[in-house]
Amino acid sequence: MARRRTPARSKAARKHPTKAAPTPVRLPRIAKGKKPQYFSDPAIDKLLWMTMTLMEELSVARDRIDTLERVLDERGVLRQKDIEGYTPDPKARSARASRRAEFVDRMMRAAQAELSASSSAADPHEEARRAVEG
Numbered sequence: 001m002a003r004r005r006t007p008a009r010s011k012a013a014r015k016h017p018t019k020a021a022p023t024p025v026r027l028p029r030i031a032k033g034k035k036p037q038y039f040s041d042p043a044i045d046k047l048l049w050m051t052m053t054l055m056e057e058l059s060v061a062r063d064r065i066d067t068l069e070r071v072l073d074e075r076g077v078l079r080q081k082d083i084e085g086y087t088p089d090p091k092a093r094s095a096r097a098s099r100r101a102e103f104v105d106r107m108m109r110a111a112q113a114e115l116s117a118s119s120s121a122a123d124p125h126e127e128a129r130r131a132v133e134g
Contacts (some may be wrong), residue, residue: 046110054107 015055041047088096 043114050107050110 037045038048067076069080069083073080
């Protein structure tokens with residue numbers, strides 16, 4: 001039986017055979033199982049989670065702001081001292097205050113919901129007053 005002859009390959013092709021790209025591993029995006037509890041009070045865990053989320057967001061925001069300031073400064077569009085010396089006008093102050101209030105509302109939503117659910121009185125201080133008054 002005659003052997004089939006394969007076409008000749010170049011030296012480069014023999015040294016570095018082509019490999020199929022590995023299939024990327026796809027990890028689930030949602031954790032399964034019970035969420036770990038680090039402190040005896042679950043409220044402290046929630047507060048820790050909120051704080052860590054804020055730290056992450058603030059770190060990313062600061063990096064992006066730093067990048068913008070450096071690019072603007074390098075291109076001569078805006079100098080660092082202009083940014084440091086900026087004073088917002090009343091319209092900008094109002095917009096910032098509104099955005100800040102919405103942000104605080106979003107951040108405190110979980111705590112407010114828990115307080116509302118745990119407090120049967122309309123006044124959150126009513127229970128403390130009753131305890132003091134006897």
